[in-house]
Amino acid sequence: MPSETEKSTSAPSDELEDARVDERDQEESDGIALPSHVAGSGSLDRLVDTARVYARAAASENTLKAYAKDWAHFARWCRMKGAKPLPPSPEMIGLYLADLASGSSSSPSQSASRPLSVSTIDRRLSGLAWNYAQRGFTLDRKNRHIATVLAGIKRKHARPPVQKEAILAEDILSMVATLPFDLRGLRDRAILLIGYAGGLRRSEIVSLDHGKDDTPDAGGWIEILDDGALLTLNAKTGWREVEIGRGSSDQTCPVHALEQWLHFARIDFGPVFVRTSRDGKKALGARLSDKHVARLIKQTVLKSGIRADLPEKDRLALFSGHSLRAGLASSAEIDERYVQKQLGHASAEMTRRYQRRRDRFRVNLTKAAGL
Incomplete structure (x- = not known):
């Protein structure tokens, strides 16, 4: 058992070593370089830098x-296990996945960690493959x-x-x-209405x-057109267009809310949704983070009293940025294929996962089959 002095001196050393290795790993991951048999030049070196920028944009x-x-x-x-991450060892990665799933301790001196979900483990494996x-x-x-090992974990x-x-x-x-109806309120109103009517991800x-x-x-x-707003998005599934029509009244119209924000914020170039001054009266130049959308949804859910039958902690856990997309899919009483197109889903099955309320037996295959 290490002494308190040993613990206090070794921990910073381990963290420093981790930082150095992580920095070295990051440099190695930018592995786009000139072939060894090609002499460098100013133009070629610039192209290497350009290629790295494109690679990071992938x-x-x-x-x-x-x-x-x-x-x-x-x-x-x-x-911590006395192994090296390079080159890849399927045996070690299998043990790593088992450790993540079981929540076993990383070392004898540490308590067991929380087991990770299957989806998180799958994501970790994808991250390793990419790296x-x-x-x-x-x-x-x-x-x-x-x-x-992964099949057994699943x-x-x-x-x-778990659906929001x-x-x-x-x-x-x-x-x-x-x-409120100050500048910040106009912006946040446009964010909620545009995000809902467009079925948009918070990053979009x-x-x-x-x-x-x-x-x-x-x-x-x-x-912004006479009949609505046309959004051209470079989304997860590629470029797509999202059409947002005008609402039945200015109070609920997402396009009107967007026009009001752009007009009073004097935005005619650059990012649409930007930060505001602390007093909420002046638009700044910096683009909003997608985390603002998540915070905005949770704050307004609490203030509006939605699901007030639950404790505040549970209410906050129920809603996220995806609640806007799920809301459009669940509320729009139209043909499913139009909702699928708006959300940018490749399959109707994915769209159905977003529909929290729908007539599941509208198409009755039992009767259609003669029973």
Whole structure:
């Protein structure tokens, strides 16, 4: 058993070593370079830098951050076990997955950690595969040491996905009613209504620009037309257009709310949804984070009294950014294929997962089959 002095001196040393290794790993993951037999030049070196920028753009910023954390966790786990993360060892990765699923302790001196869900473990494995690919290695997920362990984890621990509560039409109106009519209130009202009517992800909402090619970090742009707003989005499944028609009244119309925000914030270029000054009266230039959308939803859910039958902690856990998408899918009483198109889903089955309330037996195959 190490003494208190040993603990206090070794912990910072371990953290420093972790930081150094993680930094070195990050440098190795930017593994785009000139072939060894090609002499460098100014133009070629610039192209290497450009290629690295494009390579980093192959996945979203949030995905890259998650993958970086996955690698850092695995590398630290390997060091604690006296192993090396490179080159990939299917046997060690199989043991790592088992450790994540069982919640066993990382070392004799540490208490057991919380077991991870199957979806998180699957994501961790994807993160490792991506990181190995960036370092010039191939991780064979079908290798028996990985595949059989993962299959056993799924068979033993898999649970139906936990779905967030849908924000329905009456809910979104109650949430919007809690917002003030200062500049910040106008912005947040437009965020909620546009996000709901468009069935948008929170990252898609904050990535919008006023016009095409306004900023290099945009994920799409808007066009306001007589009959509504047309959003062109570079989403997870590729480019798609989202049509948001005008509402039945200015109080509930997402396009009117968007026009009001753009007018009073004097935004005619760049990011649509930006930060405001502390007093909520002046629009600033910085684009909002997608975390603001999640916070906004939770705050207005509490203020509007939605699901007031539950404790505050449970109410907050029920709702997230995806509640807007689920709300549109659950509330729109139209043909399912139109909802599928609006949400950008590749299959109707995925759209049905978002529908918290629907007539499940509208199509009765039993009767159709003659029974």
